[in-house]
Amino acid sequence: MQMPFKKILLAGLFTSVISFSQVSWASNSALTTNTASARYDSSTDIFQPIYAKNGMVASEQAIATQVGVEILKQGGNAVDAAVAVGFALAVVLPNAGNIGGGGFMVLHNEKTGEDLALDFRETAPLKASRDMYLDANGQVKDGKSLFTHFAVGVPGTVAGMEMALKNGEQCLCIKC
Numbered sequence: 001m002q003m004p005f006k007k008i009l010l011a012g013l014f015t016s017v018i019s020f021s022q023v024s025w026a027s028n029s030a031l032t033t034n035t036a037s038a039r040y041d042s043s044t045d046i047f048q049p050i051y052a053k054n055g056m057v058a059s060e061q062a063i064a065t066q067v068g069v070e071i072l073k074q075g076g077n078a079v080d081a082a083v084a085v086g087f088a089l090a091v092v093l094p095n096a097g098n099i100g101g102g103g104f105m106v107l108h109n110e111k112t113g114e115d116l117a118l119d120f121r122e123t124a125p126l127k128a129s130r131d132m133y134l135d136a137n138g139q140v141k142d143g144k145s146l147f148t149h150f151a152v153g154v155p156g157t158v159a160g161m162e163m164a165l166k167n168g169e170q171c172l173c174i175k176c
Contacts, residue, residue, distance in 0.1 A: 120160025
């Protein structure tokens with residue numbers, strides 16, 4: 001009985017993929033067996049959930065988190081706290097991707113029942129064009145989209161935070 005060409009081709013392809021995968025896995029495992037393995041420190045894990053009665057704030061930096069907590073304590077809502085934490089992070093942890101960038105926010109306005117999705121990503125400058133990175137022959141100019149003044153986006157974070165605050169409860173002032 002003769003096997004159809006497609007079945008033979010598929011069987012050969014499957015065998016090749018399996019063989020390559022095993023060789024690839026074996027070579028990768030050989031590289032990693034002699035490397036130092038990081039030991040996981042479970043002593044800092046929280047194995048029990050943390051509960052809060054009136055709200056919770058978490059960020060990558062303690063000072064920014066405390067700013068959000070203070071906003072909640074003074075009557076602000078989750079949006080107020082999130083925006084305050086975002087601006088605080090711009091000061092205490094600038095590499096967190098703050099006011100020079102953009103983002104997204106999904107929120108629910110309890111008063112109106114409205115769900116909102118805000119898109120405040122960076123946008124292209126007004127004079128940007130679809131061929132601004134091309135030469136006269138229509139070829140991409142190396143590095144022009146990466147290492148020149150043409151490689152910028154207009155930040156959207158501040159405008160996005162302003163949009164979000166329309167759903168807030170108060171100004172972003174911490175009363176001392």
